[in-house]
Amino acid sequence: GAVVSQHPSRVICKSGTSVKIECRSLDFQATTMFWYRQFPKQSLMLMATSNEGSKATYEQGVEKDKFLINHASLTLSTLTVTSAHPEDSSFYICSARPEAGATSYEQYFGPGTRLTVT
Amino acid sequence: GDSVTQMEGPVTLSEEAFLTINCTYTATGYPSLFWYVQYPGEGLQLLLKATKADDKGSNKGFEATYRKETTSFHLEKGSVQVSDSAVYFCALSDRNQGGKLIFGQGTELSVKP
Numbered sequence: 255g256a257v258v259s260q261h262p263s264r265v266i267c268k269s270g271t272s273v274k275i276e277c278r279s280l281d282f283q284a285t286t287m288f289w290y291r292q293f294p295k296q297s298l299m300l301m302a303t304s305n306e307g308s309k310a311t312y313e314q315g316v317e318k319d320k321f322l323i324n325h326a327s328l329t330l331s332t333l334t335v336t337s338a339h340p341e342d343s344s345f346y347i348c349s350a351r352p353e354a355g356a357t358s359y360e361q362y363f364g365p366g367t368r369l370t371v372t
Numbered sequence: 373g374d375s376v377t378q379m380e381g382p383v384t385l386s387e388e389a390f391l392t393i394n395c396t397y398t399a400t401g402y403p404s405l406f407w408y409v410q411y412p413g414e415g416l417q418l419l420l421k422a423t424k425a426d427d428k429g430s431n432k433g434f435e436a437t438y439r440k441e442t443t444s445f446h447l448e449k450g451s452v453q454v455s456d457s458a459v460y461f462c463a464l465s466d467r468n469q470g471g472k473l474i475f476g477q478g479t480e481l482s483v484k485p
Contacts, residue, residue, distance in 0.1 A: 260415070286471070297461065297475045298416070347415050351471065359404055359465035361473055363415040 257281055258350050260364035267338055267371055275333045275367045277348030283328040284350035288361060289321070292345045304331045338371045345369075374399045374469055378462050378476035385452055385483050393447040393479045395436075395462035403464040405429075405438050405445040406473070410459045419447075419460070452483045 257280040267273050277287055285306050290298040302312045302323050310323035320342075322334040331350075335342055345368055349361035379394040397403065404423045408416040420429030425440035434449045445462060462476040 256418075258415075288473070295480075297477045300472060303470070303472065349416075349473075359467070359471035359473070360406060360418060360421055361465075362418065363408070365415040366413075368413075 256352060256362040258348065258362050258364040260346075260348055260367050262367060263365060264368045265370070267369070269339055269371055270337055272334055272336045273338055273369060275335075275346055275348075275369075277331045277333070277350070277364050279329045279350040279352075279362070282350070282352045282362075285328065285353060286351045287325060287331040288349045288351075289323060289331075289333050290347045290349070292347060292366075294345075298347060301333075335369065338369070340371045343369055343371045374403065374464060374466050374474050376462050376464055376474055376476035378460075378479050381459075381478070381480040383479060383481050385481070387454055387483055387485050388451045389483075391447070391449040391452045391456075391481070393460055393462075393481070395445045395447065395476060397443050397445065397462075397464050399443075399464055399466050399468075401466045401468040403466040405436070406463045406465065407434070407436055407445070407447050408461040408463060408475075410461065410478070412458075416461065452481070454483045454485055457481055457483045 261276045287304040289301045302310045304310045304325040306325045312318045325331040347366045349363045406421045407419040409419045420431040422429040422438035428437045436447045459478045463473045
């Protein structure tokens with residue numbers, strides 16, 4: 255149980271285009287999903303917290319107009335990188351927190367999406 | 373604010389050696405503590421967790437005990453395997469922080485046959 259999927263797993267796009275990444279909780283409902291960015295050999299950096307039916311909460315320094323987050327249902331959140339540039343190339347990971355896990359706040363992670371902007 | 377500090381890697385061990393990865397934390401509230409593992413090119417997998425002081429989390433031969441007096445959550449395994457080679461992240465989640473996960477910097481483990 256507690257499986258989270260991401261799509262696509264890898265994407266290459268040209269500078270100036272937009273890319274959408276999907277995050278789905280497959281066997282549980284998630285009121286809250288999180289989006290992280292990870293640079294090589296580094297820890298995860300939380301970008302934003304996504305709550306179903308409301309606006310995402312962005313961490314300091316993250317451009318909300320560049321990284322658009324939509325949490326349309328209890329099993330799906332999307333991250334759109336708008337007008338991507340080479341510096342946006344990174345490994346993007348989502349996670350989801352089950353309703354039943356609220357007491358311990360554990361999160362389950364997707365496999366990640368490798369974005370390369372050329 | 374809350375933070376997590378892990379021992380620096382990379383850690384290189386021979387197969388069947390004993391593993392300890394140190395993790396200490398600072399938190400204003402009463403956090404839950406986690407160890408996550410990341411294999412190359414993949415997302416994170418929850419390895420084990422503990423939600424209150426003196427709890428011991430265990431899974432796949434790994435274990436860690438929530439020590440409030442030393443604010444620590446060290447990861448141990450008695451006999452590592454080559455397949456345990458990965459990056460290990462200690463993390464905490466504090467209700468006072470809205471349940472966000474705060475990660476340590478990660479420790480890379482390499483197990484040689």
